[in-house]
Amino acid sequence: MPSMLYAAPVTLRGSPPYAGPPNRVTSIIAAPDFSAPEAEGKIKLNWTAPSDAGGLDVFSYIVKYATFSVADMGGDKDAWWDHPQCITAFDPELNVRWGKKSLVSSQGNEIISVSGLESGTYYYFAVKSVDRYHRFSVWDIPYDGVSSQSNAYATTPPWQPYIVTTLAAEPMAAIRAAAMLEWFAPLFVENNPPYEILPGHIKQLGQYCIQYSTAPPPEPVNRPNQPNNWAASQRIIVSTRNVQSGDLQNYVLTGLSHNTTYYVHLFTKNEWPNKWSYASYPVTTVRPYIDLSPVDDLVATASASADNDIASFVTLSWENPENEQFFAGARVGYSTSSYPSSPDSGNYFDVEPLASGTSTDYAHIRLLPRHNYYYSVWAYDSNHFYSSPRNAQTFTSFDINPPAGVKNITSFVDVSTDGDEDAYAIRLAWSAPDASAAMLYRNIDFDRVRVYVSTTSADPADHVYLSTASASETAFIHSGAAPYTTYYYSFASVDAISNEQTAVERSTHSVYICEDHVPPSAPTIVTHLYTASREYADGCKVALTWRAPPESHFARIVARISLDGFPLSVSDGDALTEWTGLPDATGSAEFKRLVSLTTNYISLFAVAERGAASRPAKVAVYTDIPWTDTVSPHVPRDVRISSSRRVTWSPVKYDANLAAIPNYATPRTDQIYFYEILKSTSMKGPWIVGDRMNPSLTFCDIAAAATGYYKIRAVDAGRNCADSYAFDLDGNIYVAAGDSSYVKVPADIVSSLRTPSNPAKDSHLLSLSRVPADEKGIIYKSVEFRSSAISETSDAMRLQDVPGFSLGAPGAKLAFSYDTDRDSVAVAAPSRKAPSRPEIQSQLGVFYYNGVEWQRINLSAAAPDGYVISSVRFAGKYQLRRAASTGEFAFYDAVPRIITPNNDGINDRAMFRFANPQGRSITLKIYDINSVLVRDIGETTAASDTPGEHIFWDGLDDNNRIVAPGVYVYQLELEEKIINGTIVVAR
Known part of the structure; x- marks a missing residue:
């Protein structure tokens, strides 16, 4: 078994060779x-x-x-x-x-x-x-x-103070030869990249260095830790602590010289040694001043002078301050309402140079008469620093000066030929006296103008009084003047207390009524002969012969024509011709293509070389035609209006019987005589004839500011006529019936009715006609909207009804004319009472015959005055009936209830019919009998009341596959309302 060895800590402790603790620290x-x-x-x-x-x-x-x-x-x-x-x-x-x-x-x-x-x-x-x-x-x-x-x-952040940019200096009034410096404590610059500029804080010992001199500073100024490079400048070091960026700082700089400009820079140091900012920017300047003693014994005395350059004035007297070394002058402030609040407020002027210890008298001239004047006078030194004010007040009661004369006098000689003899009048006009501030002292109370006249002398002293005009009147008509006479006028301005200009001061003007103002006698009409022709060039024609007047200043004959009565001046009616010839000479002219079957009023004026016109020589011609004409032209077609408001149309090539008109650009007058442009502010009329154009012209321009409705009329000499569609300046057209009911077709739909191969041509002729035979019982009005396809040949035009015609996209409106005089819908039998205007929305309904049944369609709540509006898309009959409506959503039915979606055109789809007058959002979903969603048809705001706006189900599921035969449940949902029913799908 291996041996195990372990380490154990061992502590050895020996005795110190000496006794006692270490010595302590003696100083820190x-x-x-x-x-x-x-x-x-x-x-x-x-x-x-x-x-x-x-x-x-x-x-x-x-x-x-x-x-x-x-x-x-x-x-x-x-x-x-x-x-x-x-x-x-x-x-x-x-x-x-x-x-x-x-x-x-x-x-x-x-x-x-x-x-x-x-x-x-x-x-x-x-x-x-x-x-x-x-x-x-x-x-x-x-x-x-x-x-x-x-x-x-402890050390603060090692940032360097940024430049002070807010140093301002103001001289101090309370301390002589001193200036108050103010600034905001600066930001700081970081000592490491990116060297951001941030708010900081001098918590302990910081310093400001204020450096100033009467000599401009060098660029740049060395910082306080550098040698002073600014000549004759002094540096003052000011200690500071507990200062944050943005704190307001100030210092009083004393011992400065009076009336001397000082340049001041400021440096900042925080606790860190030698972290001085650069010099403040920009350099600040200040001029110290000393307090001055005010003027004394101020007196204001009012008076007036006959000199119009002095007029009402005030003499100001005062004693200048004594023993003031730098005293320079006095500022006089004045007002007509209260004492001025400071030397720079309101109106003021300076009186200088003045000496200390002297007296001053000053005349303040050209003052407003009969006004209180409040004066404040400040003594000021050579640096324009002011003492406290002394005040005085007076009233300018003296006024012996009239207003200044009227200006810009003009005249015009007016000749009237209305009476048995020519009557001459001189129209005088002028501008009131100068109302500028500089002239108010004379003209503030301008009250009236007295007009004087003479026919023998230009001297105003010889003129006799003629009339008086008030201050608000700037014109006068001198009637009863005589030709070949000079009139000398003078105008005297008068004020409210009857100070009137003398004869020498008046404004003058003269007028000579020369032959330029005297009209010739009227020309003499020798013969006139009227003829009517089917030829394009002549039409209804008048041949006139006249003799010019004998006056030597006669220049020309001007002929004018009107259908509304004889022109009474050379600017009335329409121009026919101008003839230039000698006095007493004979002239003649033929006036062709006059308006037929009406009285044409023709006036001839003799005009002098300078424009004076005689009384008119008059002849009235009734333009009868010697033939019988009952066939009108066909309607003008292809009417368009451009963005520049130019209206164009195709020339009418056929008559109302659709027979061709040869030479349609220059047709016979019994075919087409004129095109007329008619204008109205309402589709109900009246329609006013504007311009008339010869058949060779198929365009006209509409004035930029014009508005309303327009149409083009083709007229023959027998006044048989046919009108185009009405149109507005947005390009919408209006197909009208005889009772002013109409179909409005929007411009975007109009373009779809053009021939694809020739977009300048209409492919259909639309018409709207009244059907009075249908207007019985609850049917108030019945109209038929038709469309005919156009086929043109060189011999004739053919029109063929278009079955099932549709305008395509929705947007067209059918407007039933409304009788505003009786406040009921216009009907064939006026004895039947119709709903009043407020009842229309709830008591009437519009119905459309779709070839199988009458279908109710939408009735618009908004309509122009005099009309009942509904939507229209298809050709056919439309009727306005008494039929109550709730104005809310109403579901009618779904037809047919059994569909066979096999694309044979018979019962392929189920149509859902309902009224939706408020255009609310509706969803339609189809479920099978197990409540499984088969088809989500989605949302719509349509309504079957509007032709063409149906919701239908064609037997397809959401994957566009035909569903299996069986019973299906439809669900219409409208906010809180849900409508369910069943549809059977069969094979």
Whole structure:
């Protein structure tokens, strides 16, 4: 059996060769440890190393420290030494009993650094020396003396203060030749990468260095630990402690020179030696001042002068302060409401230079009459620092000055030919006197203008009174003037107390009524001859012959035409022609393609060289036609509107009987005479004729600001006409019936009705017609919406009904016209009472005939005034009936109840019919008889009340496979409502 060996500890103890404890530490120097590596929370202890009792080196030291002193414990040294919060420093390689190992020989300089302390906090220390036999000395002498216990604060973060950027300086009023400096304590820069700028804290002893001079600083300014490179500058070191970044700091800088600019920089240092910031930025400047004595004996006296450049004024008198070396002048502040609050508030002016100890009189001119004036006067020095104010008040009761004259006088000679003789008037206009602040002293109480006139003298002293205009009036009409006469006017401004401008001061103006203002006599109409022709170029035509007036300043004849009465000026009606000829000469013109079957009113004006127009020579022509015409053109088609508001359409090539119109660009007048563009603000009309275009033109432009509805009308000379669809500026079209009911087709659906091979052409012709024969009993209105396919040849156009026509996507609306005069739905038999407007939603229903049965469809709650609105998608009959509605969801049925999903077109799917007027969300699911989900048809907001919006099940499961024959359960769910039923699937 192998032997077992065990190690056992052995302790040997020998007797020391000498007796007694080691010597104690006699003095300790404690200080923050700023040595490398720089770190926060360090304190350095320094003392002379003692020896043991045998004269040998001590082995170690027991170093204890706490944030409180033995004096805080009442001098009880044992209690402090044994206190649980009193910490022992030790070396990691030694047992804690031995503390900190001695590093030097006896009488050497022992240095021990204690780290891990709280930065900026004071710590108190006590030390015992330990010999190699673990015998302890008594406490160090400073600790033994209680009040002299060694202490120091732990180092703070070794960051450098950042630049101060908030230094401001203001001169002090309370202290002569002094300035108040204010700033916020700076941030700090980390001493290691990434050198972030962070808030910091100077807990113990920090410093500010204030450096200033009357000379501008160099760039850069050396820091306080560097040689001073700023000429003639002084440095003041100010101690500080317990300051955090952002704390407001201030310092009063005294002993400065008056009226001198000082440049000031600031540096900051924390507890760390030589960690000075760079100079503050930007450099701060200040000019100290001294307190001045105020002016004395201030008096304000009101008066007035006949000189309009002086007018009402106030004389200010005062005594300037005595024995003031730097006194320079006085600031006068004034107001008409209260004393100015400071030298820089409100209105003010400076009076300078002034001498100390003298008297001053000053005239404050051009003041508002009949106003209180409040004056404050401040003395100021050469640096514009102010004394306290002196106040005085007065009332400007004296006013002997009229307002300034009116300006910008203009005139216009007006000639009226309404009476038996020409009447001349001179229209005078002007601007009121200058109301700017600089002229208010004269014009604030401007009240009226007196107008004077003479026909013999330009001198206002010779003028006679004509009229008075109030201050708000800036025009006057001088009636009864005579031609070939000069009128001299003068205008006198008058104020509220009747100060009136003298003749010399008035504004003047003159007008001569020369032949440029005198109209010629009217031309003489010699003959007029009316003819009507089927030829495109002539149509309804009038041939006129006239003789020009004899006046020498006659220049031309202007002919104007209107359908609403005779044009009374050269700007009324529409232009026909202008003829230029000699006085008393004969002229003629033919006016072709006049509007047929109406009275055309024609006026001829003789116009002078400068534009004066005569009275009109008048002729009225009724444009009859000598043939009978009952066939209208066909409707204009392919109407479009572009983004630039240009409306285009295809030329009408056929008449209402679908026969071709040869030469449709220049047709006979009994085929097409004009295209007219009609406008209305409502589909109910009235429709107003705008522009008229010859058949050769198939476009027109709509004004940018226009709104409403439009349509194009084709008209022949017999006034037989046909209208296009109505349209709006968004490209929607409106297919209207004769009673103004209509189908609105949105622009996106309109584009689908174009011919694919030719997108500029409509492929269908839509129509809406009233069916009065159906309007019986509960049926208030019946209409039929139809679509005809268009086929064109050179001889004729053919229209063929399109069975089962659909507009495709939903969005079209059917609007039944509503009689707003009777507040009931317009009906064929007005004696039958219809629901009032508020009752429509609940009492009426719209029904569509789908070829098998009448189906109820959605009735919109929102409708334009005068209409009842529903949705429309398919061609067919639609009726408005009395049929009560709850306005809520209502399930009708599922048809058929037995389906055979074999794609033979017969009973392939079950249709679920219901009303959903509020468009609420509905889910439909199909289960087998074992409650297993077969098909989740999903959510919808559709309703079978809207044509084409059906929900159906086609017998397929969720994998698109036909289900097995049998009974299936459908479940419609609408919020809290669930509807169940069965569908049978058969083969």
